[in-house]
Amino acid sequence: MNCSKAKVLMSAAIDGELNLKEEFELTRHLDECPECRSYFQDAKKTKIIIRERIVRVKAPQNLVESIVRMTNITAT
Amino acid sequence: MKEKKQTINAQEQLKQQEFQQEAVAHINSLYNYALHLTMNPSDAEDLVQETYLKAYKFFNSFERGTNCKAWLFKILKNNYINKFRKNAREPGKVDYDLIKDFYHTIKDVQRDTTEAESDFFHSLLHEEVYQALQSLPEEFREVIQLCDIEGFTYEEIANMVESPIGTVRSRLYRGRKLLRAKLEDYAKKHGYNTEFGE
Numbered sequence: 001m002n003c004s005k006a007k008v009l010m011s012a013a014i015d016g017e018l019n020l021k022e023e024f025e026l027t028r029h030l031d032e033c034p035e036c037r038s039y040f041q042d043a044k045k046t047k048i049i050i051r052e053r054i055v056r057v058k059a060p061q062n063l064v065e066s067i068v069r070m071t072n073i074t075a076t
Numbered sequence: 077m078k079e080k081k082q083t084i085n086a087q088e089q090l091k092q093q094e095f096q097q098e099a100v101a102h103i104n105s106l107y108n109y110a111l112h113l114t115m116n117p118s119d120a121e122d123l124v125q126e127t128y129l130k131a132y133k134f135f136n137s138f139e140r141g142t143n144c145k146a147w148l149f150k151i152l153k154n155n156y157i158n159k160f161r162k163n164a165r166e167p168g169k170v171d172y173d174l175i176k177d178f179y180h181t182i183k184d185v186q187r188d189t190t191e192a193e194s195d196f197f198h199s200l201l202h203e204e205v206y207q208a209l210q211s212l213p214e215e216f217r218e219v220i221q222l223c224d225i226e227g228f229t230y231e232e233i234a235n236m237v238e239s240p241i242g243t244v245r246s247r248l249y250r251g252r253k254l255l256r257a258k259l260e261d262y263a264k265k266h267g268y269n270t271e272f273g274e
Contacts, residue, residue: 007249007253008245008246008249011245011248011249011252012230012245012248012249015223015229015230015248017229017230017245042256043252043256046252046255046256046259047224047252049205049259050205050209050220050224050225050255051224051225053201053202053205053206054202054205054206054209054225055202055206056104056108056225057104057107057108057111058104058107059103059104059106059107059124060107060117060121063103063107063121063124063125064100064103066125067100067103067124067125067128068096068100070125070128070129070132071092071095071096071100071128071132072092
């Protein structure tokens with residue numbers, strides 16, 4: 001496997017979406033390629049940073065209440 | 077006749093109870109997704125409200141045991157396309173002022189997560205990461221949001237965006253590559269010599 005293909009697989013590996021064969025091939029490549037090992041570590045961090053740095057807000061209370069109310073009204 | 081009416085009410089009550097447990101539980105995720113799509117809190121509220129109204133109406137068609145959050149996201153996305161897409165920004169154009177304003181609107185609102193320290197990227201500001209993500213072409217941004225922020229599987233994402241799993245995989249790879257380059261630019265501005273090692 002060359003490094004380009006390994007990088008494509010890494011993206012899916014981070015998400016736990018590789019099949020066994022791909023996982024085996026990628027592991028074998030990573031064992032032999034320090035550059036890809038380093039790239040893989042950084043790729044994992046990119047995923048983490050997206051999750052951590054994107055601000056999540058709570059839905060406004062009035063919205064929550066109106067939806068609960070809506071189901072109550074529809075149910076009666 | 078009266079008995080029949082009571083049975084219907086009992087059924088409806090059960091549905092209502094199940095809906096509140098299964099569907100309303102995901103309201104924060106839906107609201108956040110709607111915010112990122114519309115970039116406007118009022119539009120986001122409307123979108124979420126309409127999504128729940130439709131979801132409740134068709135709750136009987138929700139396949140029990142599957143991911144309710146994914147089902148709701150798909151409804152929301154379809155609603156968004158029907159309602160807002162016509163006025164959406166042109167592909168490839170990024171309105172940085174809009175992003176900045178939007179970010180300031182939402183960042184004072186109560187946060188939903190605790191922030192963890194994360195080494196080499198720690199110089200990056202929330203706003204920069206958001207800007208980098210928003211500047212990606214929509215097809216890439218969408219899958220990254222659904223995968224990295226919302227935690228959907230490739231199969232669920234494929235179903236939502238109505239594309240094969242292979243396409244989702246490839247969009248994620250290409251989107252992350254672009255995103256990484258943009259984040260590296262920001263890190264450089266903060267004095268980091270990226271090749272992102274620590």
